Structure formats: C-alpha cells, structure tokens
Amino acid sequence: MEAFEAVQHYFNMAADELELEDDLRPLLALPEREITVQIPVQMDDDRLVSLIGYRVQHNRARGPMKGGLRYHHEVDLDETRSLASLMTWKTAVVNIPFGGAKGGVAVDSRAISKREKERITRKFVDEVHELIGPDKDIPAPDMGTDHEVMAWFVNQYNKYAGFNPAVVTGKPVEHYGIPGREEATGRGVGILTIKALGRIGRKPAKSTIAIQGFGNVGSHAAKFLSEAECKVVAISDLSGGYYNPNGIDILQAARYSREHGFSLAGYPEAETVTNHQLLELDVTVLIPAALGGVITCENVDRIKAKLIVEAANSPVRPDADKVLTERGIPILPDILANAGGVTVSYFEWAQNRQFYQWNLNRVRGELDHMLSTAFEQVWDLAVERHVSLRTAAFMVGIDRVARAMRLAGQA
Numbered sequence: 001m002e003a004f005e006a007v008q009h010y011f012n013m014a015a016d017e018l019e020l021e022d023d024l025r026p027l028l029a030l031p032e033r034e035i036t037v038q039i040p041v042q043m044d045d046d047r048l049v050s051l052i053g054y055r056v057q058h059n060r061a062r063g064p065m066k067g068g069l070r071y072h073h074e075v076d077l078d079e080t081r082s083l084a085s086l087m088t089w090k091t092a093v094v095n096i097p098f099g100g101a102k103g104g105v106a107v108d109s110r111a112i113s114k115r116e117k118e119r120i121t122r123k124f125v126d127e128v129h130e131l132i133g134p135d136k137d138i139p140a141p142d143m144g145t146d147h148e149v150m151a152w153f154v155n156q157y158n159k160y161a162g163f164n165p166a167v168v169t170g171k172p173v174e175h176y177g178i179p180g181r182e183e184a185t186g187r188g189v190g191i192l193t194i195k196a197l198g199r200i201g202r203k204p205a206k207s208t209i210a211i212q213g214f215g216n217v218g219s220h221a222a223k224f225l226s227e228a229e230c231k232v233v234a235i236s237d238l239s240g241g242y243y244n245p246n247g248i249d250i251l252q253a254a255r256y257s258r259e260h261g262f263s264l265a266g267y268p269e270a271e272t273v274t275n276h277q278l279l280e281l282d283v284t285v286l287i288p289a290a291l292g293g294v295i296t297c298e299n300v301d302r303i304k305a306k307l308i309v310e311a312a313n314s315p316v317r318p319d320a321d322k323v324l325t326e327r328g329i330p331i332l333p334d335i336l337a338n339a340g341g342v343t344v345s346y347f348e349w350a351q352n353r354q355f356y357q358w359n360l361n362r363v364r365g366e367l368d369h370m371l372s373t374a375f376e377q378v379w380d381l382a383v384e385r386h387v388s389l390r391t392a393a394f395m396v397g398i399d400r401v402a403r404a405m406r407l408a409g410q411a
C-alpha cells in the first residue's frame with residue numbers, strides 16, 4: 001500500500017463511522033493544490049543541477065495550511081501528499097486554526113554543503129513565494145531541514161513580501177523563534193504516553209519503555225519519560241539499539257551521543273541489539289521515533305509492548321495496525337502522538353503575529369493543556385464508539401474540517 005493510499009484507508013474507516021456523505025469525501029480526502037517546481041542550483045563545483053521540489057496544499061478550511069519542508073532523496077509526490085493530508089487531520093485533532101500542507105525537495109541533505117543547501121532553499125522560495133505566506137501556507141523544518149534553513153527561508157520570502165517572520169515556524173529562538181519548539185514533539189509524546197499509561201492502569205514507575213530513534217523527538221521523549229519515573233530500557237539510532245533492563249541514564253546517553261557526532265555507536269552502558277530486536281522487546285511501551293513503516297505484517301506477531309505510541313509518522317502499516325487492534329493493543333496514532341511540534345509552531349506563529357515573546361513556562365503550560373484536551377476527546381470517543389484510537393482521532397479531525405467547510409458554504 002502506497003503512503004497516500006494508507007492515509008486514505010484510515011480516512012475511509014473514520015468517514016464510515018461518521019456516516020460522512022459520499023459527495024463530501026473526495027472534497028475532504030484529496031489535496032486542494034499540488035505544486036511541482038524545478039529548482040536549478042549551481043553546486044559548489046560549478047555544476048548546474050536541476051532538483052525537483054514539491055508543495056502539496058491539502059486543506060485550508062480551518063485556517064492557513066501548515067506543514068514541514070523535507071530535504072531527502074526519497075521525497076516524492078505520493079509521500080508529500082500523504083504527509084500533507086496527515087497534517088490536515090493533525091491540526092484538526094489538536095484544534096489549532098490551521099489546515100494541512102507538506103513540502104520537500106528530492107535531494108540527499110547529507111551530500112550537500114551548507115551553501116548549496118542555502119541556494120536550494122532560496123530558489124525554492126523564488127518558485128513558491130506567491131503560494132505561501134502567514135495567511136496562506138506556513139512551512140516548518142522537517143527531515144533534512146532545521147532552524148537555519150527556516151532563517152534563510154524568511155530572509156528570501158521577505159525580499160518579495162516585506163517583514164513577515166510568521167511565514168515559517170521553527171526559526172532560531174533569537175530570530176523570531178519560540179522557546180520550547182525544539183523539545184515540543186518529544187515532550188508531547190512524553191505527556192501523552194503518561195496519560196495513556198494512566199488509562200490502561202499502569203503506573204509510570206512500573207513501566208518500561210523502548211524508543212527507536214534518538215534524534216530530536218526520541219531523545220526529548222526519553223528525557224521527559226525518565227524524569228516522569230518511567231524506566232527507559234532501550235534506545236536506538238542509525239548505529240543500532242542499546243538495551244539495559246535496569247534502565248538507561250538518558251542524560252548520560254544524550255551527552256555520549258552529542259560527544260560522538262550525534263551517534264550512540266559504542267555506548268558502553270548497555271548491551272547491543274538490532275533496531276529490529278528493539279521493536280520486539282517485552283516492554284510496557286514501544287515508541288517508534290525514527291522511520292515510517294517499521295511495524296509490518298512480517299514482525300507484528302512478535303510485538304510484545306502493551307502500548308504503542310507513534311512518535312514517527314506512519315510507523316505502523318495498515319495490515320499490522322489491524323492485527324494489533326484485534327489483539328487489543330492500543331496505538332496512540334501519529335496525528336495525535338506527535339502533534340506537540342505543530343502545536344508549538346502555532347504558538348510561534350501567534351507570537352509573531354502579536355509581536356510578543358512568549359516564555360518557556362507559558363509554552364509548556366499551553367502545550368500540556370491543548371494535548372491533554374485532545375487526548376481526552378479521542379480516548380473518550382474511542383471508548384464510546386468501540387473504535388481504535390486511530391479511527392477516533394481521524395473522526396475528531398474529519399468532523400472538525402467537515403463542519404468548517406459546511407459553515408463556510410463550501411460543502
């Protein structure tokens with residue numbers, strides 16, 4: 001199943017539960033606009049390379065469209081389309097006044113220099129500046145892009161539109177960014193994991209956690225959960241997995257990774273396991289926080305976790321989702337579990353529009369409030385309607401977007 005087809009599968013399950021009219025379905029499911037642009041870039045060695053860039057604008061019924069900008073060699077239209085539609089449902093589940101979009105450039109971000117990356121970013125803005133903006137479509141960092149790319153983006157956009165820091169989020173804190181954005185997705189994963197543990201009757205102090213991926217999301221989730229007294233027994237990155245049944249000292253592991261070029265390779269305080277074995281550990285909570293599609297029909301029968309929290313986008317394939325749901329294993333779906341990042345991006349956009357600097361306490365307090373509210377709504381709906389958390393989350397999101405379209409006379 002292709003990436004967009006998988007999202008459509010979940011959309012249809014929720015739309016059936018909502019008894020959504022047939023003629024409304026394509027309007028909600030399909031993107032409003034898909035942009036493909038050519039990006040000719042002069043490389044450092046003087047070669048002229050033509051890259052392909054995408055921006056898919058999925059839905060703007062509830063506000064300006066919002067979604068990351070990814071630089072990765074596997075970026076294509078289908079993946080961008082699926083991620084754009086997930087953004088529509090994600091912003092609606094947490095009830096922030098945005099629609100959904102996603103963009104990317106098909107380029108290996110590790111194989112280009114900083115200056116090449118800057119030229120690619122500026123050229124991309126040259127191609128799409130008329131279609132984006134603080135009231136239209138607001139990009140953000142994603143795989144292969146960061147706060148520095150966002151700073152170049154604003155600078156280039158401002159040449160066309162004047163001073164407009166709210167055109168992107170995820171900017172450097174000292175350049176119109178917001179404190180707490182970097183930790184937001186992982187922190188949100190942590191907040192929601194604790195809430196879900198409560199709902200399945202497990203105490204944090206008696207819960208063990210395995211986290212795949214120790215980058216931005218995985219490391220901040222690990223930090224939050226170990227501070228909340230959970231025992232994080234396994235972490236991993238591209239170099240492999242590290243397992244210690246007595247618990248891993250997360251601050252020490254984060255320091256080790258930083259000091260070794262953001263790699264855990266050789267981490268001495270744990271035994272090594274593969275990234276596949278990590279997924280199959282007998283733990284209370286499994287948090288895939290690296291890649292999509294890691295839990296499939298091939299390994300699903302060996303998954304022993306009592307709860308799965310989707311920090312990455314689409315880590316569980318639809319066939320595996322079905323098996324886990326039948327086994328009664330709750331899966332906190334990506335559109336809720338990793339929505340902390342876009343929620344704090346909304347605060348950053350609001351801050352820029354207000355010309356007022358928010359402080360970290362306010363960001364954390366409001367993040368906790370918004371995610372907790374969304375969690376209660378989704379969990380209660382799942383119980384009431386006897387559906388999975390994923391179907392319930394899609395139902396909440398689809399219902400909000402459909403209402404907005406009807407109220408505006410669009411549907």
Ligand SMILES: NC(=O)c1ccc[n+]([C@@H]2O[C@H](COP(=O)([O-])OP(=O)(O)OC[C@H]3O[C@@H](n4cnc5c(N)ncnc54)[C@H](O)[C@@H]3O)[C@@H](O)[C@H]2O)c1
Pocket residue numbers: 143185212213214215216217218236237238239275289290291292311312313338339341342
């Ligand atoms: N950063 C955000 O705000 C955000 C928001 C929503 C969703 N996500 C999703 O969360 C996931 C992680 O994002 P991130 O920002 O932490 O990325 P990141 O690049 O900071 O970290 C990714 C981590 O995954 C590891 N990794 C990469 N390939 C791997 C592999 N084959 N096996 C195991 N580990 C591997 C890397 O070594 C690294 O530790 C992605 O799927 C991303 O789309 C991120």
